[in-house]
Amino acid sequence: MEKISRKEKERIRRRDHILDTAEVLIKEIGFDSTTMDQIAEQAEVGKGTLYLHFKSKTDIYLAICERGSRLLNEKMAAVITKDLSGLEMVRMLGTTYLEFIQENPQYFYAFSYYEGLMADETINSSDIVDMCEQNAKDGMTLIVRALQIGMQDGSIDNSYDPHQLGIMIWGASKGIINIAFLKEQGHHYKMLNEVDVSLKTMVHSFIQLIGKGISGK
Structure with missing residues (x-):
């Protein structure tokens, strides 16, 4: 070393x-x-x-994004080492993500900021972006691994492609959290005014919905 x-x-x-x-x-x-x-x-x-x-405030925010995604991956990796069924792992990964975002909302905003810059070729050529991208790949690998374990142990329907399913779960979860944050900040669609929406209830409901939808039993 x-x-x-x-x-x-x-x-x-x-x-x-x-x-x-x-x-x-x-x-x-x-x-x-x-x-x-x-x-x-x-x-x-x-x-x-x-x-x-x-070099700039953008560089700082990207570094915050890299730090946040790395810390999140560490927590998610710990879930994969547990003696759980694949379906239980997926649920726990969702809960881990929820708790991390609740405790560190600044990281969620940094993730969203980073994703909004992906069309900028100048930004895309930086080392820090490469690290953010690698962290995103590593996080997806953990999700896919949990799905594969579930398909092997029978707790998750094996008719799905685990990589496609992982992307769908990741994309949907980000959308759900974004809506909840907009609601809490007072910036949201008027149709949400009559709905009791919170980050915690929406994500927990989403985790239950996903669990039932992909269950192999």
Whole structure:
């Protein structure tokens, strides 16, 4: 294992500190209202040091996205190691995702921001985007693995293609969470006014619906 130099350790520590500071600011006042000057001031670093680590506010938000997706994958990977049926794993993955987003809504917004930039070829050429993309692939691999385990143990209907099913579950879950967040923030379709919608109830209902739909029994 390669030993990290003191200088490199300090660089990593300072970068993480800047990200910690940016996360707090963005969570408090939003991405649009947060400026590079504010981040530098709150992190107690010079603007030169800030720009040495991050070229722009977009770079910072993408780094937050990478951090969030990596932390989420770690929690999801722990589910796959449990002695559970595949269907139980899928349900627990959904619950893990819900709890993570509830505790860290800033990461969900960073995920959405990242996805909104995917058409920008300049953004797509950066190293941090490559890491975000790899994290997304790793997360999907975990979902597909749980589905495959379920198809092998009989708890999930094996007539589905696990990769296609994984993408459908991932896409639908993001849509459900987005609607719930819009409702909670007061920005939503008028048709939702008469519906009792919350992030927790919607995701739990969605997990139950998916579980019944893919069950092999």
